[in-house]
Amino acid sequence: WKLFWLRFSRRWFKIINRVIREILKSMNSCIYNGVVTHHRFKPVKHALKYKTFSLLIDLDELELLNKKISVFSLNKFNIFSFYNKDHGTRDGSLLKNWVIKNLKKFNISNQITKIKLLCYPRIFGYVFNPLSIFYCYEGENLRAIFYEVKNTFNEQHTYIFKVTNNEKIEQQCKKKFYVSPFMDMNTYYNFKLLNPKEKLSVFIKQSDDTGTVLTATQVGDKKEFSFKQLMINFFKYPLMTFKIISSIHFEAFLLWRKGAIYRSREKKIDNNLSYEKN
Secondary structure (H helix, E strand, O other): OOHHHHHHHHHHHHHHHHHHHHHHHHHOOOOEEEEEEEOOOOOOOOOEEEEEEEEEEEEEHHHHHHHHOOOEEEEOOOOEEEEEHHOOOOOOOOOOHHHHHHHHHHHHHHOOOOEEEEEEEEEEOOOOOEEEEEEEEEEOOEEEEEEEEEOOOOOOOOEEOOOOOOOOOEEEEEOOOOOOOOOHHHHEEEEEEEEOOOEEEEEEEEEOOEEEEEEEEEEEEEEEEOHHHHHHHHOOOOHHHHHHHHHHHHHHHHHHHOOOOOOOOOOOOOOOEEEEEE
């Protein structure tokens, strides 16, 4: 009987694992392994390049990911986790409701069926997301993008754009939010993105009246959102989220050493957003 139950339990364990893998493969959520680069052109020249991985999460799949992947949790501590309070109004409320509310507020769309969020996960409870991107779909067509920007002072601003080209997205707006203490506010952003599929591509150029100040890119290759891939990334990018915040401060120190001038904040904000019309 012991041998029978051992064989029986092993068989069902394999079947359950196979079913879980098939469910995860059919999901919209995924992981992108890639590289982040920054190039500053003035007032001093400086460049950085880091290997990172990001999550692209279908907000409707958060509960399922929480149930099916033991090392990933929703609103709870784990090796990897996602908290609603890290985004949107940052009060822990449902992010999809916040996105849809603002889509209606700015008369962008009443027919959004799918929202995906590109962000870093919490690792052992910690995360800092300099930029998170909400991709809003009507069926398979991309209709809006939210660029959620944070600084190291726990402030946040979200730039909201309507999308007209479903594949190649190009948008621009005036900078409205204090990010780097070594950057002037009187500058402009140009965003160039691809609709994330097998490849992730995000390009941002910051300019002033005399030319390019900074360019930033994030590129990546699509991977399955699974226990196996998360653990591979855990060892491939050890304590990535802690490295992100430490790297930001280290790079700021290097800029200061090169002679960059510190710009103080004029006022403190918690959350803000703006609808940008191209």
